[in-house]
Amino acid sequence: MMPGNTVTAKRKGVGKAFAFAVFLVGMIALFRFTPVREYISPEYLQSLVNSFGPWGPLVFVFLYAGGICLFLPATLFTGIGALLFGTMHGFLYNELGAMLGASMAFFIGRYLGRDFASGLIGDRLQQYDDRIAANGFATVLYLRLVFFPFTPLNFGMGLTRVTFKEYFFGTLFGIIAGGFVLTFFFATLSEVWKSGDWWQLVSWKALFSLALFGGSFFIPRLIRAIQPDAAA
Numbered sequence: 001m002m003p004g005n006t007v008t009a010k011r012k013g014v015g016k017a018f019a020f021a022v023f024l025v026g027m028i029a030l031f032r033f034t035p036v037r038e039y040i041s042p043e044y045l046q047s048l049v050n051s052f053g054p055w056g057p058l059v060f061v062f063l064y065a066g067g068i069c070l071f072l073p074a075t076l077f078t079g080i081g082a083l084l085f086g087t088m089h090g091f092l093y094n095e096l097g098a099m100l101g102a103s104m105a106f107f108i109g110r111y112l113g114r115d116f117a118s119g120l121i122g123d124r125l126q127q128y129d130d131r132i133a134a135n136g137f138a139t140v141l142y143l144r145l146v147f148f149p150f151t152p153l154n155f156g157m158g159l160t161r162v163t164f165k166e167y168f169f170g171t172l173f174g175i176i177a178g179g180f181v182l183t184f185f186f187a188t189l190s191e192v193w194k195s196g197d198w199w200q201l202v203s204w205k206a207l208f209s210l211a212l213f214g215g216s217f218f219i220p221r222l223i224r225a226i227q228p229d230a231a232a
Helices: 003-033 035-039 042-050 053-069 074-120 123-134 136-145 150-158 164-195 198-202 204-216 219-226
Strands: none
Touching: 042 053, 042 074, 053 074, 053 150, 074 150, 074 164, 123 136, 136 150, 136 164
């Protein structure tokens, strides 16, 4: 690459990185210091989705995806999906929203931050980047299964050389178990709340959902026991 082209590429990388930083800071400030945060509540989001009638599920999927890109907690939308649509449909819409949001966040990180990140990588960090890229699918799958923070991983993987295909399928298979457990758990609590029969909290379904929820936190230990080098 010619020197002039190198300088131009670096400038573009810095410009994109600056835009990425502004985006991150802007999102944090938006939901922390402006009235927008008042609209990010389960009650408001539920009423908004219901107001669209049969288009509600599609609206919910886009709200979920958008929320992920805006650094809103995925668990919030997973719970709302369970409350609105029950276990099976809620799980389906939650997965669609999560995958769409994860994909969008990945591309934001890749387009705005990768060039700058690659310019900062030294020899030592380059080894880690190469190692991650060589095992992209396994790395993403493992980090999803051990409940690495969802949104930071979405953007962070965009900064690496992991291909979108590896990232997509690693995410898809990595969030299925946890997504179903959380959806089932929230849907069960919703049924108990709506019925007003608190004795259902000791029903087999409620206890089973609670057992699944608690058991999901042991997935990381199980993975490490089966494959000790998975996180290496």
